[in-house]
Amino acid sequence: MSEPPAASPRTPDATRRSERSRRAIFDAALALVGEAGYARTTVEGIAARAGVGKQTIYRWWPSKGAVLLDAFLDLAGRSGGAEAETAGGLPDTGDLAADLKAVLRATVDELNDPRFEAPTRALTAEGVVDPELGARFVERLLEPQLQLYVERLTAAREAGHVRPGVDPRIALELFVGPLTHRWLLRTRPLTHAYADELVEYALHGIAAR
Amino acid sequence: MSEPPAASPRTPDATRRSERSRRAIFDAALALVGEAGYARTTVEGIAARAGVGKQTIYRWWPSKGAVLLDAFLDLAGRSGGAEAETAGGLPDTGDLAADLKAVLRATVDELNDPRFEAPTRALTAEGVVDPELGARFVERLLEPQLQLYVERLTAAREAGHVRPGVDPRIALELFVGPLTHRWLLRTRPLTHAYADELVEYALHGIAAR
Numbered sequence: 359m360s361e362p363p364a365a366s367p368r369t370p371d372a373t374r375r376s377e378r379s380r381r382a383i384f385d386a387a388l389a390l391v392g393e394a395g396y397a398r399t400t401v402e403g404i405a406a407r408a409g410v411g412k413q414t415i416y417r418w419w420p421s422k423g424a425v426l427l428d429a430f431l432d433l434a435g436r437s438g439g440a441e442a443e444t445a446g447g448l449p450d451t452g453d454l455a456a457d458l459k460a461v462l463r464a465t466v467d468e469l470n471d472p473r474f475e476a477p478t479r480a481l482t483a484e485g486v487v488d489p490e491l492g493a494r495f496v497e498r499l500l501e502p503q504l505q506l507y508v509e510r511l512t513a514a515r516e517a518g519h520v521r522p523g524v525d526p527r528i529a530l531e532l533f534v535g536p537l538t539h540r541w542l543l544r545t546r547p548l549t550h551a552y553a554d555e556l557v558e559y560a561l562h563g564i565a566a567r
Numbered sequence: 568m569s570e571p572p573a574a575s576p577r578t579p580d581a582t583r584r585s586e587r588s589r590r591a592i593f594d595a596a597l598a599l600v601g602e603a604g605y606a607r608t609t610v611e612g613i614a615a616r617a618g619v620g621k622q623t624i625y626r627w628w629p630s631k632g633a634v635l636l637d638a639f640l641d642l643a644g645r646s647g648g649a650e651a652e653t654a655g656g657l658p659d660t661g662d663l664a665a666d667l668k669a670v671l672r673a674t675v676d677e678l679n680d681p682r683f684e685a686p687t688r689a690l691t692a693e694g695v696v697d698p699e700l701g702a703r704f705v706e707r708l709l710e711p712q713l714q715l716y717v718e719r720l721t722a723a724r725e726a727g728h729v730r731p732g733v734d735p736r737i738a739l740e741l742f743v744g745p746l747t748h749r750w751l752l753r754t755r756p757l758t759h760a761y762a763d764e765l766v767e768y769a770l771h772g773i774a775a776r
Contacts, residue, residue, distance in 0.1 A: 395696055397606055454774070483695040486751050487604055487688050496754055504754070511773075521775050527755075528764050529773045535745030542695050542751070545705055545713070546736075555737050563772030564720070564738045565663070566730050 382408040383415060384429040391426055392476030396484035401425070423491055430481060430499060433474065448510040454519045455557055457510065462533060462553035469541045469548060482542065504530055532560035591617040592624060593638040600635055601685025605693035610634070632700055639690060639708055642683065657719040663728045664766055666719065671742060671762035678750045678757060691751065713739055741769035 386407035391399045401422050405412040419425045449457045468474055485492030507530035514520040520529070536556055541548050595616035600608045610631050614621040628634045658666045677683055694701030716739035723729045729738070745765055750757050 395606075397604075479696050482752075483692040486692040486695065489753065492753055496752055500752065500754065518775055520773050524768070524773045525764070528761070529768060531745035531748060531765075532741055532768055532773070535748035536740035537744070538752075539740060539744035539747050543691075543705055543709065543747075544698065544701055545709065552737070555734070556740070559733070559738060559741055559772075560769070561772050561774040563768075563770050564729050564733045564741070565770040566727055 379408070379410050379414060380418075383410060383425065384432050387422075387425050387429040388433060388477040391480040396426075396480050399426070399480075423494070426477075426481060427494060427498060430477065433477070434499065448506045450510060450513060452517070454510075454514045455561055458533060458557045458561075459554050462537060462557060463550045465537060466548050466550060466553050469537075479542075504534065507534065529560075533557065588617070588619050588623060589627075592619060592634065593641050596631075596634050596638040597642060597686040600689040605635075605689050608635070608689075632703070635686075635690060636703060636707060639686065642686070643708065657715045659719060659722060661726070663719075663723045664770055667742060667766045667770075668763050671746060671766060672759045674746060675757050675759060675762050678746075688751075713743065716743065738769075742766065 383404060386404045387399070390403055390407060394403075399422060401415050402412055404422065404425060405415050408415075415425060419428065448461050451457055469478075481491075481495060485495040504527075508526045511520055511524070511526035511529055515522065515524060515526065520526075533556060537548070537553065540546055540552070546552070592613060596608070596613045599612055599616060603612075608631060610624050611621055613631065613634060614624050617624075624634060628637065657670050660666055678687075690700075690704060694704040713736075717735045720729055720733070720735035720738055724731065724733060724735065729735075742765060746757070746762065749755055749761070755761070
């Protein structure tokens with residue numbers, strides 16, 4: 359992740375060409391890793407599929423892991439799902455349950471989106487067995503998303519909607535953990551109804567009062 | 568998974584030899600997949616490491632996936648962790664919180680056990696990208712464990728400790744999902760204190776009353 363293409367334009371035309379190459383490289387990287395898996399994806403393969411020289415890729419990224427991570431960040435930024443809210447944080451209408459349901463439903467849609475699913479599975483699986491890649495994945499992609507939950511839950515606690523002693527960093531895992539578990543391991547269908555029920559259970563607990 | 572070795576003994580000596588071979592094959596399979604990953608583990612490699620002929624493996628199992636799954640089932644059966652309770656179900660002392668904490672703490676210890684960790688990561692990661700293997704993993708290994716939670720939570724609901732409307736199959740994911748998520752993605756340390764807090768949050772919810 360040395361110098362991103364858009365940061366070194368010489369002329370408007372060169373900028374446009376760079377942006378086109380960058381987009382082609384990202385698309386090729388995501389398609390390849392989704393089809394062939396992480397291990398069988400190579401910088402050579404990405405370059406061939408993107409119609410650029412291998413050196414074009416190495417000029418901007420040191421490794422296939424770096425290209426893929428940037429491609430994912432770009433995908434997450436363009437997606438219509440939960441990550442689209444990153445800039446502004448999670449919705450805060452004052453109704454915590456409704457806001458969390460909206461976010462989890464969007465996440466369900468994103469995880470069920472075929473364009474998103476195959477490459478995300480490939481990168482996540484590789485992070486499960488490769489601690490170094492996993493740490494970068496968490497630091498750059500996952501943790502910034504989880505922080506949005508921390509912020510929303512902290513605001514809810516201040517507003518008196520969440521119990522005073524609750525740690526938002528642990529509480530958020532009640533929403534994100536089960537959803538990801540169900541998706542990754544395909545134990546049961548990932549639906550809006552499930553997202554809603556998860557929010558109810560996590561907010562109100564399962565114990566009798 | 569054709570005929571298991573212990574099922575076709577001719578003499579006591581042959582049975583002992585079969586059992587020794589089976590143990591050596593399982594140990595070799597788990598060690599290899601933990602070291603080299605699923606894709607680079609082969610029946611040939613397992614046979615060489617176990618000191619048996621390739622045909623010995625193919626006599627008992629149709630593929631490397633089948634050997635690995637049986638090796639995992641065997642490991643889970645021998646482990647001191649949560650799966651050891653499979654036969655008798657989860658503990659039921661009448662104190663749901665205490666019982667769930669005991670089970671989740673044992674699961675934490677098991678997930679942190681190096682002997683268990685590398686092969687489990689390798690198989691789980693492969694199941695994430697290979698739906699067919701993932702389905703067998705869930706059906707034979709994961710779902711039987713999850714059913715123990717269903718039984719314990721159903722009993723707790725009947726005893727009036729869980730709210731009447733709660734679906735145990737969804738509720739169990741509040742415990743298992745976050746724990747697995749934290750372990751797989753290595754977001755934060757997996758500790759007993761975390762297991763306890765998870766149980767408290769899931770039982771009592773995070774919303775203010």
